[in-house]
Amino acid sequence: MNFDFGLIANSVPKIALGAGLTLQLLFISLVLGTLIGVGVVLMRISGNRLLAWPAFAYTYVLRGTPMLVQVFLIYYGLSQFEAVRNGPLWPILREPYWCAIIALSLNCGAYTAEILRGGIQGVDGGLHEAGRALGLSPSQRFIHVTAPIAVRLALPAYGNEIISLLKGTALVSMITMSDITGVARNIVAKTFAPYEIFIAAAIVYLSITWVIQLGLRAAEHRFSRYIKK
């Protein structure tokens, strides 16, 4: 076959136009998902069954089903119910943009909760004892000892989650949105050159990942002052 480098070079800028939407989805879902994750992990470790159980169920369901299925369920599934169509949330739920944000945030929240839980469990039990022996209350121990150490321990896995969420945003092209993948699919429909166009899309994704990784490395560096000799 003929491989058209010129076509790749020409498509990268066009595809990059979709990056605005991709980054917007990534950023908003990351913020909302992180807030959800913090809430859910606090419920999980609260020691109260009525809080811990729903938190466990949420994480289990969201992590145990494909994100594409979740996107479809929210965008196509909910509109099947008349109550939803007549309900106050319909202006939001009929928009693919908001359905995408909801699906991505819920998903990110479930993973973030598990990542933070791992971080919290990784904190040395001796530090809890030291806090207790000094007379710190459970909430003081959590805020001043456990949480900052847990966040540092969770950082590499959380960075992974950001990159994974970036790639997850590609699914929104399945519900009519013109993100990077969506734009690429439109161009393919016109040019019939899937190979070149999707390579161009891959290049755009890789560039974004590269920038994110730089940021993560800086963050890890900053949070690791106390680990380096």
Next chain:
Amino acid sequence: MAETPPVPIIKIEKVSKFFGAFQALKDCSLSIAKGQKVVVCGPSGSGKSTLIRCVNRLEEHDGGRITVNGIELTRDMANISAVQREVGMVFQQFNLFPHLTVVENLMLAPRLVRKLPKPEARELALHYLARVRIPEQADKYPIQLSGGQQQRVAIARALCMKPQVMLFDEPTSALDPEMIKEVLDVMTDLARDGMTMMVVTHEMGFARSVADNVVFMEAGEIIEMAPPIEFFGAAKSARTKSFLQQILTH
């Protein structure tokens, strides 16, 4: 006037403790008067760490009574916090907060528990750092210090809460031999200043020179308690003698 017996600041009466079916403490009784220094020794698994950890409620005892400074340790959280404020503890593994600098480690509890303003907490911290002879390390992170320095920071951290009693749970067991002395020196200073101390350790030189009483434990029981001269010179129990032989012959 007749001499009144000193009021014990720590009173342990017939305390027992179970871990599942295993009995870690059996009817242990021990009184420590204000200003006294008591060294607890015994083979590993004898319950000495468990006993000391019951005194500030890191472990909950199952039977008997523990009273610290007149406050009985019960499930009452207010009592537990009151006791924890009076009792400082030093751990085998130091347990310094790794994400805080040395001075921040010392300032944390005074600021949060005693509500000291930041400048006063810092002043207090620097005072105790000077007392453990490492004022120059204030702004380093724990990992940048040697084991002996870390343990001295841990002692200073406990002292910043101005406790009435200090507990030491094998404070030199995790240290390289050349660092043991600097920690024992700080502990000896503290003893000279009149601090009430309960120390789990195998450092028999420290016991001889500092302790008012030495306690020997085995299999969860207090076998013998005597002043050091008597304890090392003329132990009554055969088990104490054989333990001392094992640790003193080399």
